[in-house]
Amino acid sequence: MISVVLPTFNEAENLERLIPQIADVLRDLPHEIIIVDDDSPDRTWQAAERLSQTHKQVRVLRRVGRRGLSAAVVEGFQMAQGDVLAVMDSDGQHDPRLLTELNRAIQAGAHLAVASRYIRGGSTGKWGGLRLLISKMGTFLARHAPRVTVTDPMSGYFALRRTMFRTIAADVHPQGFKILLEIVAHLPRGSRVAEVPLTFRERWSGRSKFSLRVQFQFAWQLLRIIAGRMREFLWEAQWVVLFLVFLGTAAVLARPAWQLRILALDSRVRAQAQQALRTITDEQGWILSDIVMVSASERAMRFYHREHRRGRDPKTCHILRYDPPTLIPCS
Amino acid sequence: MRRTPLVVLGLEAYALVLAWLQSLGGVRTDEAKYLLNIPYPHPPLGRFIFHLTEAWPFQELFWRVALATLVVQAVWLVWMMAKTLPLRDRIAVCGVWICSAAVLTQAGSIMLAVLTGLQGLVLVALFIRRDIDATRYAGWLAVFWGCCLFTAFQAILYLPLVIALFARSRVPLWFRVFGIVGPIVLIALYVLGHPLAAASFILVRGDNAGLTVAARLAGIVAIWGIAGSVWGAVLGLAGMLMKRAWTLLLTAALLSAYIVLTYHDYYAILFLPLIVAGVTLALRQWPIPATVIIVPVILATILLYPPLKHRLTPDESRIIAPALTARHATGAVLLTGTFGHQWQYESDLTLRRFRPELLKNAQVVVCLQACPEMKKQKAWVTMADMPLEVWVKR
Numbered sequence: 086m087i088s089v090v091l092p093t094f095n096e097a098e099n100l101e102r103l104i105p106q107i108a109d110v111l112r113d114l115p116h117e118i119i120i121v122d123d124d125s126p127d128r129t130w131q132a133a134e135r136l137s138q139t140h141k142q143v144r145v146l147r148r149v150g151r152r153g154l155s156a157a158v159v160e161g162f163q164m165a166q167g168d169v170l171a172v173m174d175s176d177g178q179h180d181p182r183l184l185t186e187l188n189r190a191i192q193a194g195a196h197l198a199v200a201s202r203y204i205r206g207g208s209t210g211k212w213g214g215l216r217l218l219i220s221k222m223g224t225f226l227a228r229h230a231p232r233v234t235v236t237d238p239m240s241g242y243f244a245l246r247r248t249m250f251r252t253i254a255a256d257v258h259p260q261g262f263k264i265l266l267e268i269v270a271h272l273p274r275g276s277r278v279a280e281v282p283l284t285f286r287e288r289w290s291g292r293s294k295f296s297l298r299v300q301f302q303f304a305w306q307l308l309r310i311i312a313g314r315m316r317e318f319l320w321e322a323q324w325v326v327l328f329l330v331f332l333g334t335a336a337v338l339a340r341p342a343w344q345l346r347i348l349a350l351d352s353r354v355r356a357q358a359q360q361a362l363r364t365i366t367d368e369q370g371w372i373l374s375d376i377v378m379v380s381a382s383e384r385a386m387r388f389y390h391r392e393h394r395r396g397r398d399p400k401t402c403h404i405l406r407y408d409p410p411t412l413i414p415c416s
Numbered sequence: 417m418r419r420t421p422l423v424v425l426g427l428e429a430y431a432l433v434l435a436w437l438q439s440l441g442g443v444r445t446d447e448a449k450y451l452l453n454i455p456y457p458h459p460p461l462g463r464f465i466f467h468l469t470e471a472w473p474f475q476e477l478f479w480r481v482a483l484a485t486l487v488v489q490a491v492w493l494v495w496m497m498a499k500t501l502p503l504r505d506r507i508a509v510c511g512v513w514i515c516s517a518a519v520l521t522q523a524g525s526i527m528l529a530v531l532t533g534l535q536g537l538v539l540v541a542l543f544i545r546r547d548i549d550a551t552r553y554a555g556w557l558a559v560f561w562g563c564c565l566f567t568a569f570q571a572i573l574y575l576p577l578v579i580a581l582f583a584r585s586r587v588p589l590w591f592r593v594f595g596i597v598g599p600i601v602l603i604a605l606y607v608l609g610h611p612l613a614a615a616s617f618i619l620v621r622g623d624n625a626g627l628t629v630a631a632r633l634a635g636i637v638a639i640w641g642i643a644g645s646v647w648g649a650v651l652g653l654a655g656m657l658m659k660r661a662w663t664l665l666l667t668a669a670l671l672s673a674y675i676v677l678t679y680h681d682y683y684a685i686l687f688l689p690l691i692v693a694g695v696t697l698a699l700r701q702w703p704i705p706a707t708v709i710i711v712p713v714i715l716a717t718i719l720l721y722p723p724l725k726h727r728l729t730p731d732e733s734r735i736i737a738p739a740l741t742a743r744h745a746t747g748a749v750l751l752t753g754t755f756g757h758q759w760q761y762e763s764d765l766t767l768r769r770f771r772p773e774l775l776k777n778a779q780v781v782v783c784l785q786a787c788p789e790m791k792k793q794k795a796w797v798t799m800a801d802m803p804l805e806v807w808v809k810r
Binding site: 319320323324326327330331334335338339340341342344345346348349355359367368369370371372373374375376377378392393394395396398 | 455553591598599602606610612616760762764766768769
């Protein structure tokens, strides 16, 4: 069965046209139509309830005190009983005939089927220059943020397997307008996505909800998705980073350890070196912590003396013979 | 959610006050070591980061504010750690952190013990929050563990926590062993390449060589008392014992054994993460009103502060060094007696330990202990208005 979720806000007039069209398109398929209304001032829910009396497949959910298209869709999905969950706009901009193609794509094995404006055969219809530009910019950014690529991640017309929705439901943030983007961002790697061409139509009646607030919500959603991808990358890269850090650090530390190995291995040389160093630092008035050893042999060691003055740290190289303690500059 | 920015701002104001209090005493010898990236006794990571700002005239203040902020705002980690507790209990646990004498006396100091304490808090928080899947972060834990060891040697005392966290993860065994042992191998390699680091570490850690057993045990009790402001420490220890938190207790035992070797007040901050974890465990077991926890902690902190607070006037180096620079002094400065690295930090001049043979090339002698032999030097006069006896060549 296919469950078609229609999120609505002030779409009473459009529903009267849309529901019979959907019912006609899906007449040969088991289906239900779930209208999720955000307590519209024009009483869309009442129009929906009237329609449910003539169309038995229609179910109505009126959300009082809750707003948001994405949240409405998620609630609709949660009450749906179909194996395939679809969502479309209620204002006539989405052709209901694509529902059969979306359903066919899911039945053929896709986890997600998207009606896309940006594949061959699709179009944005009669959008003006500014709206088209904003949409293309947003689509470009949104296309590269999630790990699964979809040509039109901002489409509001898509279908997915109920089992897939259940898998990702806990991770989906149902905020803002673009629920498909949220779903795509959480699809597991290897998910199969099918696309069908969509020609975006003119709204039948009513006003567009595409406001500045919606655009800010989209930008925030995108940032959140990008942050999630970076977090994923960091988790996946952790062992690579660990090995690289280990090898790099070991490579840097191995050389001084090798050059001073005699001090660790030979206690006699160590004692001689200690005594000689003590004698020389006393004579020179040096502080021991200003000495940095470089290399050591049985008879002598090479070291730097650093002044450790703030902002300036001149250093001088010396060779210290142990017995008798003799200091000579490095050649 | 709206209260969070206000709480953050309030905590930040507290951090700024603590940083200011620390700044009154000027740079201390250990702080100068880290600010100047002096290689001993600790490994390079923390001091390297401090020294990157050496050219900044406000280097000291910057790090005091940064570290005070880290210590105070670390209370959000404590908040996260106590997630399963009711709201009032969570506030009580956070109160133990914020109001402890360890935080009051250490936040704003530029000490590696502070960094190690914060690293310990991260480990403790991950340990307490068993719901956070250790498998997901096991690799980063190993990197973090390496960073802890390369910040200060005493981080090794948190090894039981690291082992417990890796044991919880479901990564293959050899990954876990590598994660625990790999960083230890690297730090051992560092010590082999810097033998003076090990020598100076062992030398300094033998500070308590002359103390009796009773004195050493008293030191352990004192450190616990400072860390948890007495009542917090009692509750924390009780919580760990009641819940049989063997990992936390083993870590506490290691830290206590370390205190036996070398006692410094500032090590109290190493114990504080364990104490807040213990308090969290105690509150899971017993319903204790938040005021019964926080009020005694605050009172104890107020009583502990006067004997523990650092000097509120700057070291003599901060007065003498600029005076020498103003005189356009050149040549070496000889210092008698034991002196700290703050002299290197404050002074632009070459410093040496006093030896009569070095007088001919020196311009200044600073007597940190009495130097009667200088009175016989006719070529030298004392500088007026100095807090110590300072001799300069005529």
